[in-house]
Amino acid sequence: MFSVLRTLARWFALLGVFCAGLVALMTVASVIGRALFMTPIPGDIELTQFGIALCISLCLPWCQLRGGNIIVDFFTARASEGVQRKLDMLGYTLLSLMMALLAWRTAVGAVSVREASETTMILGLPMWITYAVLAPGLALTLVIALCQAARHDKPGTIDTAE
Template sequence: MSWLRRLALWSALAGCGAACAVALLTVVSIVGRQAGRPIPGDVELSQFGIALCIALCLPWCQLQRANIIVDFFTQKAPARLNRGLDAFGALLLALMVGLLAWRAGVGALAVREAGETTMILGLPQWLSYATLAPGLALSAVVALAQACGWEPEA
């Protein structure tokens, strides 16, 4: 399943690109504000970009097992029990982000039908929902694979 690892990596790189674009947008807008020419809708674009960044970076985070784990009660438990609990947690995460991906897709269709747009720029609001679904779905696939015992090669 090296394809899944590569897909998660490319997703994270795209998420980092989105974060860099938001950072650049913020700097240009702040400088523009000082010159009396801010970027209209910079807050809308920043919110959209950071949400996209988070959704795209989640699969890599899960692949690296970099999510927060509270192991206070299981520190001294046998390794087998910890592996079982990790698999169960990965399954729960797969279900949760799978549900979020599905609802983001359904929400995008509903918002598209309603014709909602952003307040300042008038961008179609459904785009922000639709772009979250792929990253969330990929996170679900990674977590499900881990719940089934898959460990990525280094």
Template structure:
């Protein structure tokens, strides 16, 4: 993506992926620490499962844009290998549009869910953390993935490739 929009999407998705990787490393460190504490002291980190669930959901959400930008999401091309390049590009565009619609819908609904859960005052069982934090943290990654997929669909419909080299 060589346009200003493309550069902004690349930089944003890289930042999100680095943050997601950082969250994954923190979760991994906490999990190892909790297991060692459980084995040696019979006292794991309280709420480690809740924190792991939040952290991994956030990691996935933050890494989705980078994966979509680089075509690292699953593509099944067994049945389309023999198709002409133009037909393949159109199918890629349809797939990108469907992904954009799904991620936009998920981003919107997690945002609405965050508001509803916040108003309800729902918290986690063990740590009593506000549940809306988890919902709200998923929306930005999903929204960025939707935007990237939309740009990719437009590129395919103009005759370009899904992934820009």
């Protein structure tokens, strides 16, 4: 199970990095077009917002799997390993709840925006797609955090990336 999650998270992250690269190339092309020819790429801001949101969503599962989120352990650094393990398990559980809420509301938002036929201002792209593509990354982060919470209570199984 954990190897499947690791593989999915890796592919999501690679896709996210690819999207970030495309956004960077588009931004450079738009800036050059604006500076040299007074013609930026139409809708470059819309595409940048969409691309970076997608990138973040797709990279979240890998970040969670690898323990890349910020941990503030100033007050718990001297606590016993058992207390730290329980606090980490609580953190994973709370993150799971937050990701469940975000994935659910993003999916509901996509349906709502689709029903309203909302489009972007400049390019006229359907807005529901922007919401819909964020949900899978959030949902995978949810599953990974739940698995980490379930495994974290047992000594020697702290990280699903082991």
